[in-house]
Amino acid sequence: MAATSGAAPSGRRAARRAERRLFGDLGENGTAYLLLLPSMLAFAGLVIFPLVSTIAGAFSTSDAVGRITSFGTLANFRELWLDSYMPGIVRQTFIFAFGTVVLTVIVSFPLALILNQQFPGARLARGLLLLPWAAPLAISAMTWRWIFHDQLGALNYLLHLTGITQQNILWLGRADLAFGAVMFVEVWSSVPFMTIMFLAGLQSIPPHTYDAAKMDGASSWHEVWDMTIPQMKKIFMIVTLLSVIWAFRSFTVIWTLTQGNPFYRTDISVTYLYKLAFKNLSFGQGFALAFATFVLLSVFSILYTRVLRSEEMG
Amino acid sequence: MGRIGVVKWLSILFFLIPVLFILVFPFIVMISTSFKSLQEVSQIPPTFIPRQPTLANYREVWNIIPLAKHFRNSFLLGAGETFLVLFLGIPAAYALCRFRFRGRGSYMVFLLFTQMFAPVVVVLGLFRLIAAYGLVDNLAVVAFMAAAFNLAFCIWLLTGYFSAIPPEIEEAAMMDGNSRLGAMIRMTLPLSWPGLIAVAIFAFMDGWNEFLFSLTFLRTDDYLPLTVGLFRFITRFQIQWNSLMTGSFLATIVVVALFMLVQDKLTRGLVAISEK
Numbered sequence: 001m002a003a004t005s006g007a008a009p010s011g012r013r014a015a016r017r018a019e020r021r022l023f024g025d026l027g028e029n030g031t032a033y034l035l036l037l038p039s040m041l042a043f044a045g046l047v048i049f050p051l052v053s054t055i056a057g058a059f060s061t062s063d064a065v066g067r068i069t070s071f072g073t074l075a076n077f078r079e080l081w082l083d084s085y086m087p088g089i090v091r092q093t094f095i096f097a098f099g100t101v102v103l104t105v106i107v108s109f110p111l112a113l114i115l116n117q118q119f120p121g122a123r124l125a126r127g128l129l130l131l132p133w134a135a136p137l138a139i140s141a142m143t144w145r146w147i148f149h150d151q152l153g154a155l156n157y158l159l160h161l162t163g164i165t166q167q168n169i170l171w172l173g174r175a176d177l178a179f180g181a182v183m184f185v186e187v188w189s190s191v192p193f194m195t196i197m198f199l200a201g202l203q204s205i206p207p208h209t210y211d212a213a214k215m216d217g218a219s220s221w222h223e224v225w226d227m228t229i230p231q232m233k234k235i236f237m238i239v240t241l242l243s244v245i246w247a248f249r250s251f252t253v254i255w256t257l258t259q260g261n262p263f264y265r266t267d268i269s270v271t272y273l274y275k276l277a278f279k280n281l282s283f284g285q286g287f288a289l290a291f292a293t294f295v296l297l298s299v300f301s302i303l304y305t306r307v308l309r310s311e312e313m314g
Numbered sequence: 315m316g317r318i319g320v321v322k323w324l325s326i327l328f329f330l331i332p333v334l335f336i337l338v339f340p341f342i343v344m345i346s347t348s349f350k351s352l353q354e355v356s357q358i359p360p361t362f363i364p365r366q367p368t369l370a371n372y373r374e375v376w377n378i379i380p381l382a383k384h385f386r387n388s389f390l391l392g393a394g395e396t397f398l399v400l401f402l403g404i405p406a407a408y409a410l411c412r413f414r415f416r417g418r419g420s421y422m423v424f425l426l427f428t429q430m431f432a433p434v435v436v437v438l439g440l441f442r443l444i445a446a447y448g449l450v451d452n453l454a455v456v457a458f459m460a461a462a463f464n465l466a467f468c469i470w471l472l473t474g475y476f477s478a479i480p481p482e483i484e485e486a487a488m489m490d491g492n493s494r495l496g497a498m499i500r501m502t503l504p505l506s507w508p509g510l511i512a513v514a515i516f517a518f519m520d521g522w523n524e525f526l527f528s529l530t531f532l533r534t535d536d537y538l539p540l541t542v543g544l545f546r547f548i549t550r551f552q553i554q555w556n557s558l559m560t561g562s563f564l565a566t567i568v569v570v571a572l573f574m575l576v577q578d579k580l581t582r583g584l585v586a587i588s589e590k
Contacts, residue, residue: 031494032415035405039465042402046462047428050439057439066442107333114330117322127577128334131341134573135566136523138541142548143340143562146347146555154343157360191337193584200585249432252525256545270434277438278530290435301430305423 051294057287066283076288083285085264085272092179093268097247100183101240104190111191112198113228126199133192141256144185148172148257175265178258182266186253190246194239201235202228241304248297269293344566347559348372355556371560378557380535381564384543387453387532388522388565391539394457395521396514399468402461403513407472408498412481425466433463437530444531451537459527464520468513470587471580475509476502512579519569540565 058076060068080086115126132140147154148171159165172178205228229236251270254260260267260275267275269289277286347355349367375381410418436459449455479502487497503510528542538546544561547553573580 028413029415032409032413032418035409035413036421039402039406039469042398042458042462042465043424043428046440046459047436050436050443051431052439053443054435054439065445066438067446110325110329111333114322114325119322119326125330125334127574128338130573130577130581131570132337134519134570135341136525136541136569138523138525138545139562139565140340142544143344143559145548146559147340147343149555151358152355152360152555154339154360154362157362160359188337191333196581197585200581245430249434251432251434255529256525256548270432273438274434277441283438286438290432290438294431294435297431301427304430305426 054287054290054294057283058291060284060287062283062287064281064283066277076284079282080285080288080292085267088264089267089269089272092266093248096179096183096186096250096268097244100186100190100247100250101243103183103187104194104243105240107187107191108194108198111195112202115195115199116202129195130192132189133196137189137252138256140189141185141253144181144188145172145257148181172258173262175262178262178266182254182257185257186247186250189253190243194243197235197239198232201232205231237307238304241300241307245297245300245304248293248300269296341563341566344559344563347556348563350556352554352556355554371556372564375557375560375564378554379543379547379561381540381543381561383536384538384540384561385565387537387543388539388541390453391457391460391524391528392518392521394454395461395464395524396517398457398461399465399517400510400514403465403468403472404503404510406465407469407476408502410469411473411476412484412498425469428463428466433459433526436463437526441530449531451532451534453532453537456524456527456531457521459531460521460524461517464517467587468517471513471516471583472509474583474586475506475513478509479505508579509583512576512583515572515576516580519573522565522569 056071057066057068059073060071061073061075062068111129115122115129146152150156150168150170150173153171155171156168159169169177171181248268249270250268251274254266254268254271255274258266260271264272270293273286273289273293276282276289346362346364348371349364349369350361351366351368351370354361354365409415410421440459444450444455483501483505484494484497487501488494492500522539523541524539525541525545528539529545532538532542535543535546540561544558544565547558547561
């Protein structure tokens with residue numbers, strides 16, 4: 001820097017002059033705001049405005065195409081409270097969100113530990129792992145629907161061949177099995193991303209941590225429990241919290257697999273509110289449930305940013 | 315060492331291989347079904363490997379499902395989202411990366427916030443406007459919505475790729491008489507092209523795989539992308555699974571091929587985001 005200090009000021013002055021010609025005298029802040037303007041406009045129009053519109057709708061009466069007819073009422077929340085399906089929807093939403101994340105962690109963590117090793121075919125294994133993440137989820141979920149088909153599906157056929165059962169199980173027709181099926185497909189679609197994140201976390205642990213432990217004669221089990229897991233804590237917290245939020249807003253798997261059938265027993269809040277608005281044309285209740293879902297997810301978001309901050313401090 | 319070796323091989327045999335099998339299973343079924351005749355997919359018991367493999371589906375599916383139109387629409391959604399994400403995201407990412415302006419922290423928190431609530435919530439709020447202004451069946455609306463929801467992620471990715479370019483290069487360009495933005499356009503953008511391509515493909519995949527906005531805001535077959543087009547086919551007609559799986563395979567192979575091109579760059583970028 002010292003060597004160029006003679007030439008730099010005049011060069012910079014020329015550059016500033018050129019910039020002023022382009023943008024007027026905006027300065028550092030002004031130029032930055034100008035650069036942010038396009039994205040801010042997009043967010044304002046496509047995210048913030050519809051959000052405000054939904055919140056307004058929750059406290060208004062609406063007609064059958066979602067137009068607000070009068071503002072300032074809690075009737076939508078009261079109707080939602082009296083809706084006999086709601087207790088089931090709430091229960092299913094929480095079981096679905098937390099259940100799928102717990103199951104995804106249970107599969108992904110060991111998977112990442114194995115993929116972190118050297119073995120022939122490791123590269124191929126990592127490539128195959130990412131397939132469900134890259135493929136269109138709506139289309140993979142429809143393929144699962146075909147696999148779960150009671151008479152022609154691959155799953156029942158596999159069970160027949162292995163002699164586990166000779167019955168044609170109605171995977172998507174019985175409430176408990178259908179709920180299990182949508183959770184399974186959600187886990188199937190979430191494993192790749194989580195595994196890759198865990199794998200990245202594992203690879204960021206310095207290898208000499210393990211060398212020291214091996215000299216102390218630590219077993220491989222202790223290696224995982226005492227050293228890998230604490231080192232992974234931050235990435236673990238971030239990934240699981242993000243996954244919970246994504247699971248709460250998950251729509252595609254349920255919609256393409258069961259559409260909430262049978263009898264709303266595989267619906268969660270986002271699919272149910274979609275039905276309230278677009279099938280029952282009860283936009284008011286749809287808005288109210290959307291608002292409640294928004295509040296719930298905001299709580300998780302605040303929690304998420306808190307955790308991030310505290311991890312950075314600690 | 316020997317004992318650890320045994321544990322490793324047992325875990326590969328009894329955990330990794332079964333899990334990988336489940337992860338790729340739908341794709342195996344997809345391919346296998348696409349080579350079966352309608353008669354073979356309707357017979358009981360079913361088959362895993364087609365007994366009389368046929369290529370007929372790949373010829374005929376185009377007449378059974380308006381697949382060419384769906385392909386065109388998916389492509390338009392992917393390309394549209396790519397353009398929008400780059401157009402809106404590059405300036406924003408550059409500002410976040412190189413400028414220390416007032417409100418920078420708030421903007422970062424806001425980006426995070428856009429990822430935190432359900433797109434369904436927005437769909438509901440936007441519907442009456444879309445209907446009132448006759449914007450149903452407008453692919454641009456869907457591309458804009460999808461881009462807005464993917465933008466935060468893409469800005470984070472771009473910020474990561476831009477920060478890898480040393481600012482001294484821009485300073486040198488500015489000494490040659492370039493403005494700050496001129497330096498960015500002439501130096502930083504060309505140098506970060508592998509990252510830009512990764513983001514472009516990420517956005518294209520997101521547009522191609524989009525489902526919820528298309529399901530809500532596109533109604534006519536002529537405007538449906540593959541995801542919703544194939545879903546309509548499932549719900550509207552007596553399902554011809556062989557045609558459906560042929561279309562599904564064709565729709566999947568396009569994005570998977572693109573993804574393979576940028577797999578390493580993209581996963582590294584995503585990992586960098588989560589570590590921030």
